[in-house]
Amino acid sequence: MxxxxxxxxxxxxxxxxxxxxxxxxxxxxxxxxxxxxxxxxxxxxxxxxxxxxxxxxxxxxxxxxxxxxxxxxxxxxxxxxxxxxxxxxxRLRAGSVRLAAFPSAGATIVPAAMGLLAGRHPGLDVRLREAEPPQALGLLAAGEVDLAVTFAHPTSAPHPRAGFPSGPEPVEVGASDLVRVVVGADPLVLVLPRAHPYAQPADVPLPLNALAGEKWVGGCDRCTANLLALCADAGFVPDIRHSSDDYVLTQALIARGLAVGLLPRLALDASRDPGIAVRPVAGLGHRILYVSHHRDADRVPAVRGAIQALLDTMAPTLDHTPT
Known part of the structure; x- marks a missing residue:
């Protein structure tokens, strides 16, 4: 038989x-x-x-x-x-890669990287899901995506204001088989109503404590914690009147004179209200942008190609990082 x-x-x-x-x-x-x-x-x-x-x-x-x-x-x-x-x-003539990215990255750098990847390897099937960093890392840990594009604020990043780590490093979310790689930097800026007395000159850094008496708009829990830490360093506690992780709503509140706030440059690149003004502030630093993946997943050609596309898209921000 x-x-x-x-x-x-x-x-x-x-x-x-x-x-x-x-x-x-x-x-x-x-x-x-x-x-x-x-x-x-x-x-x-x-x-x-x-x-x-x-x-x-x-x-x-x-x-x-x-x-x-x-x-x-x-x-x-x-x-x-x-x-x-x-x-x-x-040979990257076929294959798929699934990405999760936070909203402002999903509206800016990720589509640019996806376009670059499509031009290099038109046979790849690339799929994007929008998710804030904690949710994106959860999707990655559960195997629902291959890559998670996340960020860390200057007050919570493992390398605040001191350059960037090189090479993969562990992701501190309890998942020992996840690593992350720095792909870029996203500077933080002060956003004011266009008619605000401190709106000009736009190219001169403003001390953060000059806004100590203002009403503020906070963001998500992580963004608000970063705002509180930066203001504490500047010697005051901000009067946070509003909270939103929607950068369009945040700008709308500021444009109508209801508050001032801090936003990352990517949020302004994604959508900019004509009623706002932007000024640099000394000491704000930048968000560090990461792409996270399972350990050794970068040996998979499609995943490796996507990581390289993100690195190539964000390379200018690493070369010109504000301090």
Missing amino acids: ASGLDVQRLLIFREIARAGSIASAARSLGWTQPAVSQHLRHLERQAGTPLVLRRPRGVQLTEAGRTLLRHAEAIATRLRLATDELDALV
């Missing part, structure tokens, strides 16, 4: 059937004739029946041999297709 047929021996048997003799199959395979005969005998033992009849001028397939040959041909075809598909994946 046939059980556990060996795939290599099936392919050798296929070559015997195609060549018409054991000797011809051995020459085609580059093997010795005794080695090919031995594999055939082992396959016949596994099959439980003769597969060929030996004739003076070659071999003749038995009924069992003809039946098995059909399956051997199908296996050879599937293996060839598998080889072709793997080659396409390795």
